[in-house]
Amino acid sequence: MDSALLEIKGLHTSFNTFDGRVRAVDGVDLTVHAGKTLCVVGESGCGKSVTARSILRLVEDSGSVDAGTITWHGGDEPFDILSLDAKDRRLAKLRGGDIGMIFQEPMASLLPLRTIGAQLVETIRIHTGMGRRAARERAIELLGQVGIPKPHERIDAYPFQLSGGMCQRAMIAIALCANPSLLIADEPTTALDVTTQARILDLIRSLQAEHRMAVMFITHDLGVVAELADEVAVMYLGRVVERAAVDELFADPKHPYTKALLASVPVLGRDRGRDLPTIPGAVPNPLHRPSGCSFHPRCAEAVAGTCDVEAPPEVDFDGRTAECVLYADREGAAA
Structure with missing residues (x-):
């Protein structure tokens, strides 16, 4: 690793x-x-x-x-x-x-009254110090790199003029403009x-x-x-x-x-004719967390008197971990 x-x-x-x-x-x-x-x-x-x-x-x-x-x-x-x-x-x-970030909703993250190019150029200039003309050329290059066709034209488009996929690609271009680690x-x-x-x-x-x-x-x-x-x-x-x-x-x-x-x-092809397994119940309200393990009300393997009382330990399995009382007696478990 x-x-x-x-x-x-x-x-x-x-x-x-x-x-x-x-x-x-x-x-x-x-x-x-x-x-x-x-x-x-x-x-x-x-x-x-x-x-x-x-x-x-x-x-x-x-x-x-x-x-x-x-x-x-x-x-x-x-x-x-x-x-x-x-x-x-x-x-x-x-x-x-x-650190670059692609947000969940591109249409909500992009400013609707500014063109894609204006938002991208501004970000490039902030993080690289490029001049406006060089930043615009870099923006066109990035839009092409993320797969937007005719980037020299699309750079002057507003978010509402692009599809959801195109807006997402524009968000990726903005996130990548400074070559993040x-x-x-x-x-x-x-x-x-x-x-x-x-x-x-x-x-x-x-x-x-x-x-x-x-x-x-x-x-x-x-x-x-x-x-x-x-x-x-x-x-x-x-x-x-x-x-x-x-x-x-x-x-x-x-x-x-x-x-x-x-x-x-x-x-596909597995368990044909049977209902798809589901997790019973719903995620609890975070204002009213269950005592002990937060998953125990929905867990098929919950241990009465333990899972509903004690916070589960984090157990190490040679580099991987799981928080569960089922493995509490495993050597190396840490509370």
């Missing part, structure tokens, strides 16, 4: 709501390795996007990062992103420079047709190989995970419940939640 580029330890992020304080991220530990792809997978509302936004300190005004460290190893000296002052130049350099892709294929999805995934994979960048890919699609990931982190209700290399995770899932997710994926 290559060296760590980004390390997240004990991350807690919460939000004020009318009903109370909500813990969206509840002690997340993650590591992104240089040149590798980490897929963060889980149901909607499990904290994937909030974790990504916390890295760049882009949490909404109603929220805050309450604890933890996010260490960046991509510069001359490692530093904790969360310890930086809001006006620190290192933070400005990270956002869109060392890490690309964070927050469900970049959501709401796109399957053909466009495949093209976006192929594009990200080819750009990663070309620029040798790391990718943190956020998704709920296990098919995408199998295709892209080197490592996988499975999240549930704000916590990472299992971490493993992609082949290990699919071949031998440890956590009951991971097993249930994989069992619910339809496979």
